[in-house]
Amino acid sequence: MTMTAPVERPWDRRAPERGGPPSAWALLPEDLAAHGCPGRPEHVFARLQRVRTWREDGSLFLSREIRAWLAGNADLALPAILERHPSADGSTKLVLGMTDGHRVEAVHMPRGEGDPRVTYCVSSQVGCALGCTFCATGAMGIVRNLTAGEIVGQVLALMLHMGPRLGENVYLVFMGMGEPLHNLAHVHRAITVLCHPEGAGLSPWRITVSTAGLVSGLEKLARMTPRPQLAVSLNATTDETRSATMPVNRAWNLARLRQALDAWELKRHERILFEYVLLAGVNDSLEDADRLAAWLGDLRHRHNVNLIPMNEHARAGFREPAEERVQAFAARLHQHGCFITVRRSRGRDVQGACGQLVRATAGTA
Ligand code: SAH
Numbered sequence: 001m002t003m004t005a006p007v008e009r010p011w012d013r014r015a016p017e018r019g020g021p022p023s024a025w026a027l028l029p030e031d032l033a034a035h036g037c038p039g040r041p042e043h044v045f046a047r048l049q050r051v052r053t054w055r056e057d058g059s060l061f062l063s064r065e066i067r068a069w070l071a072g073n074a075d076l077a078l079p080a081i082l083e084r085h086p087s088a089d090g091s092t093k094l095v096l097g098m099t100d101g102h103r104v105e106a107v108h109m110p111r112g113e114g115d116p117r118v119t120y121c122v123s124s125q126v127g128c129a130l131g132c133t134f135c136a137t138g139a140m141g142i143v144r145n146l147t148a149g150e151i152v153g154q155v156l157a158l159m160l161h162m163g164p165r166l167g168e169n170v171y172l173v174f175m176g177m178g179e180p181l182h183n184l185a186h187v188h189r190a191i192t193v194l195c196h197p198e199g200a201g202l203s204p205w206r207i208t209v210s211t212a213g214l215v216s217g218l219e220k221l222a223r224m225t226p227r228p229q230l231a232v233s234l235n236a237t238t239d240e241t242r243s244a245t246m247p248v249n250r251a252w253n254l255a256r257l258r259q260a261l262d263a264w265e266l267k268r269h270e271r272i273l274f275e276y277v278l279l280a281g282v283n284d285s286l287e288d289a290d291r292l293a294a295w296l297g298d299l300r301h302r303h304n305v306n307l308i309p310m311n312e313h314a315r316a317g318f319r320e321p322a323e324e325r326v327q328a329f330a331a332r333l334h335q336h337g338c339f340i341t342v343r344r345s346r347g348r349d350v351q352g353a354c355g356q357l358v359r360a361t362a363g364t365a
């Protein structure tokens with residue numbers, strides 16, 4: 001008996017060892033063709049990915065023959081929206097359920113009155129392995145990666161239930177649960193599908209991947225196409241403090257991280273976003289601001305620094321600095337010529353803010 005080795009397509013099945021059908025949401029036109037899908041593959045792909053062409057109830061506008069083929073050959077389950085927690089600031093935290101019962105969280109953030117654009121903060125993993133000591137997701141450890149189908153499905157479910165249905169108005173930030181570069185194959189596959197010209201209409205210009213500084217993944221992503229925008233969670237300016245709060249720094253320290261960023265080519269108008277969570281008495285001194293500016297060095301003109309006062313939660317003992325302290329830190333960076341915004345995290349009143357996303361399975365919080 002001859003056996004053909006299964007084709008390695010890690011992104012298309014939730015659990016390859018279970019041999020389930022591939023997720024319909026992670027298939028590119030060429031995969032549909034290779035699987036024997038009837039009809040023109042680009043057309044079927046467009047109908048799958050373009051939420052604005054779906055019926056109001058979420059069903060697909062495709063011929064009976066193609067729908068029957070899809071039902072038999074692909075997994076059409078979208079993550080379910082289990083909970084919606086609207087915040088006073090206009091954003092909504094959502095709890096999404098995967099078909100195996102695991103839950104992740106996403107945040108829907110409209111720009112404001114009269115502006116059709118919306119930013120989705122999405123998850124890449126259930127939990128996170130990196131264990132940053134200020135982060136609620138880190139405290140729960142890693143449960144599992146999301147597959148590309150689940151990541152694309154997360155975005156399409158948000159478009160269907162929360163809007164907008166037009167992908168051109170969607171901005172995506174991978175700043176929800178998980179370290180996206182720890183799940184690079186699936187995250188990159190999802191970005192490829194979402195940015196396909198026949199697909200949902202997203203663009204790598206409007207997608208930001210945020211990393212805690214996983215240099216091995218960063219160096220791979222730098223060479224990938226499409227390449228999204230980069231955000232780096234810096235959060236400390238000495239190796240001592242950074243290693244104590246972000247264990248990933250023990251593998252790739254500040255100097256190594258900075259070196260990796262030199263290899264991240266920036267096109268015109270591109271910037272690297274640095275997130276800096278201010279922890280009272282830990283990383284919020286004026287000397288920290290000086291060191292941060294020095295570390296940026298010649299990135300001084302190609303960056304934005306987001307200062308994020310710590311969102312306090314039960315799983316971490318850190319405190320948010322006093323307002324004067326935040327302002328003094330920002331002013332000092334400004335003197336050094338840095339570009340800064342102070343991010344009052346959205347969704348704080350519903351625990352939807354940075355580092356507060358922690359829902360693994362039904363019942364846990
Ligand atoms: N793992 C990735 C992306 C998810 S975390 C990363 O670390 O970049 C998204 C952002 O939330 C990161 O910038 C992180 O530093 C920040 N964050 C984590 N815990 C926080 C907290 N308690 N308060 C404010 N921001 C927090």
Ligand code: SF4
Nearest residue numbers: 128130132135138212
């Ligand atoms: Fe993971 Fe990011 Fe939280 Fe660190 S800050 S534990 S990398 S999700």
